[in-house]
Amino acid sequence: MKKIIFTLLLAIPLASTGFAQTLKGSKMIGGDGYLSFDDAFYANLNPNIGYFPLDDLAVGIKTPINFGSHSGGRFKYITGDLAPFVRYYFGKPTRFRVFAEGSGGIGYARNKSERNESYSVGYIRNSIGGSLGTVYFITEQVGLEAQLNYRNYKSGYKSSSENFIADSRRSNTTITLGIQVHLPTSKKE
Template sequence: MKKLTLIALLAFFGTANAQTETATTFPTAKGNWIIGGSTNLGFNSNKVTQKSGDYSVDGQKTTTFNVTPTVGYFVIDNLAVGLNLGYEVQKQDASYDFNQTAKVTNTVFSVIPSVTYFIEADSKAFPYISAGAGYAAIKTKVASTETQNDNFFVWGGKAGLAYFITPSIAIDLGLNYQQLSTKYEDTFSTTENKIIFKTLGASIGFNFVL
């Protein structure tokens, strides 16, 4: 009888230990950290809109290059709270002062707190959605002479798929939307002036779970 009781206890604790290990190694389990980085796939479409009161001028759409390191912590299973750091370079022909066209290069640095929810699946593929809002600093160069710096409010979202090739490494494919906007003063006008950057595109990267 004692032997049977001992075997049963060992079986119970062995099962409990296995379940604990499974929960710990589950990629999107509470307490895990997720660190990643992604870049666009060359399909980003960028649109610049300059507004003055009811008057609006759209710049040309163009492709952009960006790199986005991310870090997040799973506060509960499948829900991570984190921070996205962005670096982006945009080059385009755009209207300037409403009556001129010039080569414009924008270099964007952004810091965006975000929330990401992973949809638990039986396979290695985890669909997810993410949203965030934060701050961006843009350095603008018009032609080769004039340079200015602006601060922007930025918000955006992402939907994608994380495919875990191991319990701790995933390939990340996503579709992104991001909008930056700022108001500025014009000494020759009393109307509200605003510049809006809109970016829609696809990205690829890797995620590492710790």
């Protein structure tokens, strides 16, 4: 029994070596998202691509896309953003890593209502946010992620059916699940 325990204790650090996904020069591609089915339907997808200019530090761009439908489909919206991000991975390279991410962006949104009076509104919005997440590498290059996200949005718009201009601010907190493929650097250092 002591031999088995000793072998397992020795195998854990050895099994976690060789996970060098976040080294300088590496790339990552993937994304995350969530679905919600409460009193309305929401879908959020966040594809991204990134590069590691330094060990454990990724910079890149994500393109969040949101869809929603309320009140039996009588109110619908779609949004799309372009959001640069910075992500830092904490700890030594192992199968399990913790990371923090910050991003900001600009995007376009369109709302459409078919309630008593139909209208359609298109507007530009900007956003800023942050995330705290974990990744579990199921292989040396593929990681499954879970993130807790906070995002603040500000937008201004003009209605197409009425002559008004409005400013809107909102924020949300979400939990997303995702997958990232890490492509190692081609250089041997």
